[in-house]
Amino acid sequence: MPTYVQHAVLGRIPDVFNAEAIWQTPGLALFSRRPLLRDLLERSPREHKGRAATRCFSHVTLTLPQEDVDDDYHLTRGARARDLAQTLAVLHQKDFGDLLGGDEVRYDVVGDTMLAPGEIEVKFGHAVYLPAPDEKVLYNVSVSRDSAIWHTVCAIYPNQRLALIGGEGGVPAQGWPFGADAGLLILNDGPDAVPVVQMRPKGAFDCRFDPRSGYYTIKAPDGQRLLLKVARAAGMPARASQQSEPAAPAVWQKRADTSANLGMGAVAVDGAYRNAGMRAAAGVSAGPDARRGDGSIDLTAVPAAPGHKPANRPGESDATYAPVSQQRVSLVALALPRLSRYRDTGAQAMELPFNRDLALSTDAQPAISLMVDAADQLYACTAEGRQRIEAPATFSPVDARTLRLLPAAPEMADRYRAIICLAQAISNGVASGARFTFGRNSAMLATLRVLDSPRFLKHADGADSTSADRIGLSRNAFSFEAVAKGYTIGRLSATQALYHLDDKLKFVASVGEAPYLLPHGHHLVAGHYVLRFEA
Structure with a gap:
């Protein structure tokens, strides 16, 4: 599958707040035995034509040893981390300005206790997005194993195209049951579009959306499952399409074997299934037995009707049935x-x-x-x-x-x-x-x-x-x-x-x-x- 997140660990950096030591200025690459940030960006362009890069990535996350980040916060209120992000953004703009395509360069510096002294983890790619200072959250993503206890995973912003959860380089999710080879991809086409949820690798998972519960159920062949909720953030206006009709769920499957053939839980739907999806998204079951006369759902448990009996066969009558109390x-x-x-x-x-x-x-x-x-x-x-x-x-x-x-x-x-x-x-x-x-x-x-x-x-x-x-x-x-x-x-x-x-x-x-x-x-x-x- 495509690489949605490029990440690498840079080692042997004496001062993790030294932007030049992380970036590696042009002309020194021939003398370096290990790639640094500039080399990584150059080797993994966002878009290319043939072997020539036409666009590069502009959002980068730097993860430093947590002890260094804590010391910086205690001594300078985080000034060295801010200077590091600003200096790297200037170097990035200077060396790749003609490949940015008008994108704003953004850097973020965080800490991690798993890194050894002198190590820096670098992440960038299609599924790495850093919001603008005034950008509001569009969706909040959370996961659960039992539908009762939900754990927050990440936020999705209006201008963010992709979010990768789990998998290689993705956002970690508490209780992730599918291993490092599996990844959950959320595609955002804007505030007026329904987010699309897909699982990778293709064909290995069953992904279904329950419109009444409002979350996705993702199952692996070994029986492991994960529940995913992509909830619109409070204060964000509703989609324009919701003003006239409910939106169909992004994932709607006719049969489980169809998802296994097409993969990722996303199946093309015909008109009949699209209408069924809209009814389900509105909270109305597509099955006739689950609907009341006014179209609402009976939420109570219904036992088998005690008075039901099969139709009489030729030559039979109701006299063959013993009368019983029906109350x-x-x-x-x-x-x-x-x-x-x-x-x-x-x-x-x-x-x-x-x-x-x-x-x-x-x-x-x-x-x-x-x-x-x-x-x-x-x-x-x-x-x-x-x-x-x-x-x-x-x-x-x-x-x-x-x-x-x-x-x-x-x-x-x-x-x-x-x-x-x-x-x-x-x-x-x-x-x-x-x-x-x-x-x-x-x-x-x-x-x-x-x-x-x-x-x-x-x-x-x-x-x-x-x-x-x-x-x-x-x-x-x-x-x-x-x-x-x-x-x-x-x-x-x-x-x-x-x-x-x-x-x-x-x-x-x-x-x-x-x-x-x-x-x-x-x-x-x-x-x-x-x-x-x-x-």
Whole structure:
């Protein structure tokens, strides 16, 4: 693949701040046994015609031993480093002025503890860019291994064409799993263009963009994966194309084998797939089963419809099927409370661990844990560490399953911090013609009260004898009965808060003392539980 970053280590330089010793003036090259900066720039032009250089690179990064940089900062406030950059820029302009093509010469001096005394690392090339003093960041690039803990990698500026992450000479990324032979390339065609993400070498990786999550998933043949987020910087105006229609993702693949043949995860799309990409970028799934009537996405976990049966064969009738109860109550989400309301319980945090199947876990090392603390701050915790989060957010610590974190509706915000949509619903059948109760003392739907355990609450004194259900759920919270048009809900405790959410988890109303009719497919929030009552 092309060399996007030229880099070399210059050794045996007594004074690393001596610009002339680093540059090597013309006429001394014949007497030098090692190339210095001027030779490197001359041997690796930006553009050439035949053997003649037509343009040279103008942005150079110098890395000095960290101890020398620190001493300079302590003694002269970094004056020697600034003088070094300015002197080298003058020498560069003087010797290569006719090959700059109007480009501004820029130098940057940084430190690195890995360099020995007298060594200087030099970097320049197509993927080396130094911003102007007043140039604002266009994109912020970050990576993650689990979609919960994100590590900042670099910034991309409006006039920056390429950025190389990983690979030989690229920007290092924390947790880079693909080795030194692999590189991730981001192409920027300007503020109004969608950045293009490609992996090198060609054909060795599967690179896909998830428009709902807003990040790229990059997978290697050995199963290693990396998540990449290219986020537009705050304060930068939106792309002009976004004012009329959403932009299609830069990487859109028909099949995984297509990416293996064409490489780099970038696939040419026809009109049908381009339209699908635009729908996906707008947050609308291309699959018909994932869409509601208004085009929005159902974010709740949906179990198989209990009333579904295959079509009758010739000669058969419905009489061959035994009638069964079709009413079901499903736990589809968990509501994280505002622990600041329950300071008298001594609870310092509520932590919900999920295993690799994204079900609530009792394992010592879950795939991901979502936590709310006594100050009502939200955190995601994985093996990579802990990071503060905000709703809405999406987490995919493993492939094929996703946890979605939704903000609590304003009408519920005094009690709840966020709602976690489960990857898979938990359902219980409900017999018709009878009234049941739900609460801490009720055995009915006890399998849905998955937080009825002290292990989810953390106390300052280390005590863990209090069930999490004691926060927000009464002994007898409400009663329910299946009727023709839905379920009749009756609040049984005056202190129990009940909220009605529609089929899209949008707030409808608070349930009071009077009997309340909850339509089929709608949700009721009681304590930590978001229950869907189905026909």
